[in-house]
Amino acid sequence: MPVTSVTTDPEALTLTLVADFPVAPERVWKAFTDPQQLQRFWGPPGYPSTFTAFDFTPGGIAHYTMTSPQGEASHGRWEFTRIDPGTSFEVLDAFADADGAPNTDMPAARMSFTVSATPEGSQLQSVTYFPSADALEQLVGMGMVEGATMSMNQLDVVLQSLRDYAQGKGTRTEILDDQHVRITRLIEGPADLVWRAHHEPELMKQWLLGPDGWTMPVCEIATSVGDSYRYEWAPADGTEGQAFGFEGELVYAEEGRRSVTTERMIGMDGIQNLNDLNLYEEDGATLLTLLVEYPDAATRDMILATGMTDGMEASYARLESLVLA
Template sequence: MPTIDITSDPEALTMTVVAEFDAPVERLWAIYTDPRQLERFWGPPGWPATFSEYDLSVGGHAHYAMNGPRGELSRGTWEFLAIEEPHRLEVLDAFADESGAPIEGMPAMRMVFTFEESGTGTQMRTVSHFTSVEALEQVIEMGVVEGTRLAMGQIERVLHDLREYAQGRGTQTEVLTDQHVRITRLVDGPRDLVWRAHTEPKLMKQWLLGPDGWVMTECEMPASAPGPYRYAWAPVDGGEGEPFGFDGEVTLMQAPHRMVSTEHMSGTEYPPTLNDLQLYEEDGATLITFLIEYPDAATRDMVLATGMADGMETSYARLERELLAV
């Protein structure tokens, strides 16, 4: 993850973001001016962005929406004020309504993106200019600082070829906040099949088993959201370990790229987590991303200490071997 420095200056009415990336200036410029690449990181984890319009011309507009895991929707709009390829981009960023018009009373900011060569690649600097101290304080209170840091932490995977970035690394676990953990795994197979492997019980029973020696005894999935689900596992032929399972509700299903669900360990008083599965395909490989929201840091650490990531890696390796390699 790049080093990201974010500072605010109430006297100058600015917030400044500085980050270094191991990529040429032209590559950084490309991901900020191609909406399909931009939407892969513009929203923070759990709030992926979709750009419905992107007119890269002075006076042109871009419209986007960020979709939260609980059905939340935050819309925004840009007006392009200056374009100096590949070093400088200036936009007026504002919260927007359904028509794309700025929402009166919500803070707007003039954002200036600059990309300059550095010793290791490119230094990116973003300076956001506000009209008042109140507007600056309002966006800070809304969590923009942490959201920006998390969003920019996703840029590295966009800058590089997906196989180059993730192949061979296995299951990766990143602690993002006290409540959020991101788990990623690149699998060698098309997204449509990976989606089916996560949503069709017949396929799930072939790979979603965790360590060897276990079998999935129950697998109930809804055909659409919202709808309940249940999984259960048991050791084979009386092997070591106690049967267990999870239940919850699939709250969002957007085939073949996103599914959000609650997850609760059956028969316990443990609080549920919120699991956000997202799939991205490039050149025949699919990046699986799980964003897990825990109720608190203690629960997060307790779950991670169980070796959950190791069990997921065993399952993903089985997915490649049993389904994707056929």
């Protein structure tokens, strides 16, 4: 993970984050000053950002929106107060309304971003300056340290091309914390076809099968937010007693890009996951990212121990073949 330290200083009223990267400083600078790249990591997993304005000039304004898995929007605003091209910039970071106007009921903070060269590549130092001890306590209490750490730890994906980052590595599972697991798989092919393969029953039945030897006789897809879905699998040889399935609801969707669903095993009450599917296309390839939220660490470990990653790789290999065809 890129982040090497996060420290708060109650006396200086600062929070300092340091992250190291095996790339030139120019590449890190580009990631922070190009809104299309910035929105890929500015926001912790499950809360991606969309920048609707980005005027990277002294006095310029940037607006962004973070959207939760439930579709709840949180708006933010940057005012660029200082820019030293290629080296550092400073912003006044504030909560905002949907139109980008500052929310004066919440504290604003000054933030600086500095990129410097190291023998291994580059280092980013981000310092947040709080207006008061109460503001520091309030924002840290809202999860600012954890959110900033998880956000910056997503930069390693952005700094490489998708193929350099993921090609040939198959399905990868990363434990982010007690409740969250991130699963990634590069699919050779455009995102619109990967999206279709997740939302058309006749296509899903061809790839979402896990290990060989299974069929998917039931594939009822949720098409609108609030709709229910139901998937069932059975052995291809007709063996009775081994069939199983999952059901849930579509919670949030952005056509072609993001789909969030609840998931529970049919016949098992009380255990429900939240699956947040995101697609990002670059140069004809699609990075599929599935963020899974479990109720607790015990449930997470129990499900991972079933060989879930291997089963998903078998399915995603079929998906890639289907897309290429």
